[in-house]
Every structure is written in C-alpha cells, then in structure tokens.
Amino acid sequence: MSRIPLYLKERIEEVNKRALLDSFESQKLPRWEKTAITWFALMIFWMVVSASFHWQNILIGSIVTFIVSLLMYDMFTGDIQSSGNVVIKTLRILLLYIPQYIFIMAFRLLESNLKVMKHAIFLDINPGIVKIDSDLHSQTGLTILANSITLTPGTMTIDTVRKLDESKLYVHWIDVETMDRDKAGSMIKGDIEEWLKNIFW
Amino acid sequence: MIEYVFLLLGVILMITGSIGVLRFPDVYTRLHASTKCDTGGAMSILIALTIVAEAPMLIKVKFLILAFLIAMINPMIAHAIARGAHKSGVEPEGIIDIYARDGF
Known part of the structure; x- marks a missing residue:
C-alpha cells in the first residue's frame, strides 16, 4: 500500500466506503414492507389504548394509522434487516x-x-x-x-x-x-x- | 397472594435506591442506584396493580404499556444526565476514565 500515490489512496478509500454503504443499504427492507410493519404496530397500539372493539373505532383507527404509516414508514423500521417473507418475519419478531x-x-x-x-x-x-x-x-x-x-x-x-x-x-x-x-x-x-x-x- | 410479593419487592427496591443515592460518592454511581432501582421498583408495583385491578383485560394491558414506557425511557434519561455531567466538567471518581482520555 505504501507504494501507491497519495491521490490514488484517497480515491480507493472513498470507493471502499461507498461499497460498504451500499452493502448496508441493500440489507434494508423494501418500502411497502416498512409501511406494512409500521401500520401493523400502530394499529395494535391504537386498539390497546382506545380499548374498544366498535366498528367505527376500528375504521377510524385503520384510516388514520395508514396515513401516518405512509408518512412515517422510515422512522421505526428503517434499521430492520431484510430476510425472507415479511409476514413470517413479523410473526417471528412478535412471537x-x-x-x-x-x-x-x-x-x-x-x-x-x-x-x-x-x-x-x-x-x-x-x-x-x-x-x-x-x-x-x-x-x-x-x-x-x-x-x-x-x-x-x-x-x-x-x-x-x-x-x-x-x-x-x-x-x-x-x-x-x-x-x-x-x-x-x-x-x-x-x-x-x-x-x-x-x-x- | 402473589401481588403482595410484587408490592413488597417494589417498595424494598425503592428504599434501596434512596439509600444508594444518599451513600454513593459521585454523580455517576448515584445514577446507577436511581436508574436501576427506580425501573425495577416501578415495574414491579405496576405488575402488582395489573394483578389486583378489577377491570377488563384491555384496561389491564395499559398498565403493561406504562411499564414498557418506563423501561424504555429511564435508561435514556440516565444516559443524558451522565453525558451532560461529564460535558460540564464533573470528574468521576475511580481508577480509570477513558472517556476523558479520548478527548470528549
């Protein structure tokens, strides 16, 4: 490595860094899976906090949590590893x-x-x-x-x-x-x- | 019967945390006592309340959500206080301080 000129060495380090970042990025979940997981978690939280199984309650909750999960999909689930089917993954995490x-x-x-x-x-x-x-x-x-x-x-x-x-x-x-x-x-x-x-x- | 065990455990842990806050020498060791004993004591008292309360199931789950939030938030507060104390120049007692040696 000591024989390489300085400008080339910096360039190689930069390329290595970018390859590492790409390998991390490729491990993330696709976007609709993130949205689905966020929607599921928010829906469970809404059901527990509101504590009622009336159909109007469930309708309002699902609409509002869907809008929120469209906006906030990257906040909770951006760091979850992607591996296998999303339903099996969610069930395995939960259970x-x-x-x-x-x-x-x-x-x-x-x-x-x-x-x-x-x-x-x-x-x-x-x-x-x-x-x-x-x-x-x-x-x-x-x-x-x-x-x-x-x-x-x-x-x-x-x-x-x-x-x-x-x-x-x-x-x-x-x-x-x-x-x-x-x-x-x-x-x-x-x-x-x-x-x-x-x-x- | 088991709710009395949880309540007694919670009260004993709270008293121990207070004794620790009074007896330990500096900020960081006092934070050890307050964080751990507060989290454990409050969570066991909440579990006792969950068993005792005469309410439907969904209301009881709310106590467990409170316990979960306490377990998530208490360590973060301890972390913030310890980092703030170190940034504003409180020297920790003890044999080694790598955090100051690394230049933070």
Whole structure:
C-alpha cells in the first residue's frame, strides 16, 4: 500500500466506503414492507389504548394509522434487516424474539437491583469508565443495546460513537474487573448483542 | 397472594435506591442506584396493580404499556444526565476514565 500515490489512496478509500454503504443499504427492507410493519404496530397500539372493539373505532383507527404509516414508514423500521417473507418475519419478531428479550431482561433487571442493594449496603465499589466495541451499525440497534447495558448489573452507558464501519460505547462500570477491551466487551454485553443481530443490521 | 410479593419487592427496591443515592460518592454511581432501582421498583408495583385491578383485560394491558414506557425511557434519561455531567466538567471518581482520555 505504501507504494501507491497519495491521490490514488484517497480515491480507493472513498470507493471502499461507498461499497460498504451500499452493502448496508441493500440489507434494508423494501418500502411497502416498512409501511406494512409500521401500520401493523400502530394499529395494535391504537386498539390497546382506545380499548374498544366498535366498528367505527376500528375504521377510524385503520384510516388514520395508514396515513401516518405512509408518512412515517422510515422512522421505526428503517434499521430492520431484510430476510425472507415479511409476514413470517413479523410473526417471528412478535412471537419469538420479543418474549425472549423480555425474559432475558427481567432476570437481568432483578439481578442488577440486588447488586445495587449489595453495593449500597457494603459500599465496596471500584468505579471507572471503559470503552468497548460493538458490531451493530444501525441507530435503533445501538440505542437498544445501550439501554440494555444500562439495565444490566453494574454498568451504565455514558456515550456512543457511531461511524460507518465501527461503533464504540463508553460504559461506566461500578466494579471494574478488567481493562482489556475484548474481555470487557464480552463481559458487559453478554448475549444481548447476539440477540439484537437477529433483527437489526 | 402473589401481588403482595410484587408490592413488597417494589417498595424494598425503592428504599434501596434512596439509600444508594444518599451513600454513593459521585454523580455517576448515584445514577446507577436511581436508574436501576427506580425501573425495577416501578415495574414491579405496576405488575402488582395489573394483578389486583378489577377491570377488563384491555384496561389491564395499559398498565403493561406504562411499564414498557418506563423501561424504555429511564435508561435514556440516565444516559443524558451522565453525558451532560461529564460535558460540564464533573470528574468521576475511580481508577480509570477513558472517556476523558479520548478527548470528549
């Protein structure tokens, strides 16, 4: 690489960057699938919040949520990976991934509460801020990962840095056990990142 | 019977969070106590209310939506407070601070 002239090197880096961006773009869902998923989610939310099964209620709700989902289709679903049929994908997210996530996070939250109780009583803390890497590249996936890290025992996310091909998280750890980046990453993230990779790119 | 277990757990977690806020040394460790114990305590009290309330099913689901919103919003608030404190110059106690070393 050192033999290549400088202007050519910049050009090659630019082309590589564009190819990476294109590969991310090609993993996204097509537009009508995004609209359909948004419509479905908004319709469920409308039914629960309005709490009535009258036919006028359902008609008004479906019209209004369809207009909203035509406008807002990119907001929630722009980061979902495309793989397979859209109906199977939606059902799998609703019935398999979300209950799995709630089950994991409920026990993690209970464990973290008990750990804070122990730290508050005995005051045996050793705090510090460490940096870990992440393999997620989308905004929604990184946000959910940061929120999950905040709710798991002993850690709290302070800031995230997202670039095109690498993303980093700065984590406040109440009891620092290791400074090594890879080891700390696998200890802090656990199996949540593997779970999030099923849905987001 | 099980609703009393959830209510008692919620109250104990809230008290523990308050003790943690009083005893921990600086902003970041206090945020640990307030975020986690508030989220867990409020969610378990809401689950107890869901079991106790004499209402139709769709009304009970609204309590669960409240619990979901609390679980989504509480970590973001902690994140915002911690980042704001670091930007305005509050030094964290402890052995290492890579965030300041990286120049933020």
